[in-house]
Amino acid sequence: MAQHDPHSFVHMNCGGCPIRHRAVCARCDATELTTLEQMKYYRSYQAGQTVVWSGDRMDFVASVVSGIATLTQTMEDGRRQMVGLLLPSDFVGRPGRAIAPYDVTATTDLVMCCFRKKPFEDMMEKTPHVAHRLLEMTLDELDAAREWMLLLGRKTAREKIASLLSIIARRDASLRLEQTSGQIVFDLPLTREEMADYLGLTLETVSRQISALRKEGVIGLEGKRHVIVPDFDRLSEETGDDSDGGFLN
Amino acid sequence: MAQHDPHSFVHMNCGGCPIRHRAVCARCDATELTTLEQMKYYRSYQAGQTVVWSGDRMDFVASVVSGIATLTQTMEDGRRQMVGLLLPSDFVGRPGRAIAPYDVTATTDLVMCCFRKKPFEDMMEKTPHVAHRLLEMTLDELDAAREWMLLLGRKTAREKIASLLSIIARRDASLRLEQTSGQIVFDLPLTREEMADYLGLTLETVSRQISALRKEGVIGLEGKRHVIVPDFDRLSEETGDDSDGGFLN
DNA sequence: CGACGACTTTGATCTGCGTCAAGGCCGCTG
DNA sequence: CAGCGGCCTTGACGCAGATCAAAGTCGTCG
Structure with a gap:
């Protein structure tokens, strides 16, 4: 950035x-x-x-x-x-x-x-x-x-979660564990409560939205709950941000 | 500031x-x-x-x-x-x-x-x-x-309104029209819609909360709706911020 | 002065998210 | 390995604020 x-x-x-x-x-x-x-x-x-x-x-x-x-x-x-x-x-x-x-x-x-x-x-x-x-x-x-x-003022809970995951995945390369076939696997370093404090939500809502995204296949969880495998393209469609998903300054 | x-x-x-x-x-x-x-x-x-x-x-x-x-x-x-x-x-x-x-x-x-x-x-x-x-x-x-x-992530609509009024009254001395008997009269330069965009609310909610504060005597409106006479002490109790209401840095 | 448009108020209803509560998973420690 | 504590998930329910709708205020311009 x-x-x-x-x-x-x-x-x-x-x-x-x-x-x-x-x-x-x-x-x-x-x-x-x-x-x-x-x-x-x-x-x-x-x-x-x-x-x-x-x-x-x-x-x-x-x-x-x-x-x-x-x-x-x-x-x-x-x-x-x-x-x-x-x-x-x-x-x-x-x-x-x-x-x-x-x-x-x-x-x-x-x-x-x-x-x-x-x-x-x-x-x-x-x-x-x-x-x-x-x-x-x-x-x-x-x-x-x-x-x-x-994000705090205008996005829905689902958009907030998607945005957070995108931001973290984009910003911290050091969290990326593997990159096979375009998939980015990274270790999410925050608890549900910390995510909630980031997003202006409760931890229950965070949990529910993450479950929903997982059920729909937008993201995946591996083993210990913190390892996430997002379908990056579908994820960025959920953020509510402009399509390209990047900052083009 | x-x-x-x-x-x-x-x-x-x-x-x-x-x-x-x-x-x-x-x-x-x-x-x-x-x-x-x-x-x-x-x-x-x-x-x-x-x-x-x-x-x-x-x-x-x-x-x-x-x-x-x-x-x-x-x-x-x-x-x-x-x-x-x-x-x-x-x-x-x-x-x-x-x-x-x-x-x-x-x-x-x-x-x-x-x-x-x-x-x-x-x-x-x-x-x-x-x-x-x-x-x-x-x-x-x-x-x-x-x-x-x-404010955006954690405050209630009422706290948001009170905070906005405090911030504006505190920040822009040029908007203060008179100061008699401790009362601050100032011209609020934003429409309801702009306030809503500031606070992450809808304009209807802004209008309702302002009406409520007025009915309770926390603030007053004069003539053209934009002139506001806050009871400054009561107003800052509503913001949710620490009591002193100021930045003490 | 009447009519129009911009802004505001207020009411009725709906809903997304918060709240409260119970239970599950997992690692740690005795 | 049993029990405990931290964290996460899921369900049931309620409410603050969004949405939809209608009417009021005020300035302005023909």
Whole structure:
């Protein structure tokens, strides 16, 4: 989804930390690269652990190395809405704001590459390319949020499920286990409840709609309930989105 | 809502174009200011006119001078969801992307201050403060979008209406007509249908809920239906949000 | 001023999804 | 291996909000 123009940031080191792919600029000089390298540190979380609570001080920014994290907002009476889904290489945290406006939670075991905020901000001042890249990433996220708003406000339960499966299958290649004869098999990393929080539904409705899609042969479930084999074309017909199913920007 | 840190961009000229308030940095030098001044031009639209169609090429970025514009997404069968509401001084357009991903429509008579995209991007390269400020604005919008997602996914019709009225009353001081004895009187610039598109409801439900709030004395309508006198405290109790009603970041 | 059109209100009815409840599957632990 | 806890499925029922329909308000233009 994220587009890279020829002058954008590049993948510097395949084996390394993804922050290099996302926040390090090809045009930065060696000193800047070294500064970034020295600043970074790693943190691990277990599935289910909370990374930051809404309202808490957040003194770092970070990039997901492996695993999945969610951003959620909770109302006083416990109603929850997921507002962000972070897959490997996604960025969390907001330069220039101290307080986290939502909970960040690890839904699987999670490793993040962190930078203390102050030094990171100082570096941004000196390295305009980083700010530029961050702007690009934030705009991508904003577009995704708006797509999500259409889903929440106007789609039916069935369309919501189909959209979610399409989005995940499209977005995270790392979840694709096999690709034989055009079929995409992937491990769905969310529980029914997490899907419900993503879609603004209850977990029962999610379950029912998934069963319905399975009975109709649009998707298939394998063994442990989380492995899904969608009939990709039929699935994207169900999303309610424009036919081609892709973003053509 | 937008916070200005001491080093942020400042209001340079009360009578002038709001792009100066938003995108011009106090620390920029005279040459940069002059460049910006020379680049800008104005466009006017009538209420109801479309500024850009989704999928069209958008070769400028702009700042709203006066009036109100909306960003909306439309599904093939006509279901519509508003995904952005632009009030004076808000910014539209995405440096680095050619195609508009949603319709931009003037809901009132509208004046925008525009910059052709290419020169604006070139200036961003040379003037890091502008990119920095733009990042800050985009992050604010992202936060607003996430708040909006909670509204769409989890709030009841009544809570949605109360939230919308609070948001508008809080956000746009220019709509406040009088403030006597703590009462805020403001002109609501949206039709029932536009509110419905904002909230993910039908216009009938919007109308019914507004009638209900009025009968209960939470809000009042004056003469032409668009002038509303909310009992602000009671209104914010209805939003479902945390009690204080404000963002305390 | 009358008629038209844009917008709003209100009522009657329908339905998709939420709620409540029971039971199934599976892995873990004693 | 029995019992337990987490997660998922399925059924029965109810309700918030959608849909369909009709009538009211108000500005405007001949």
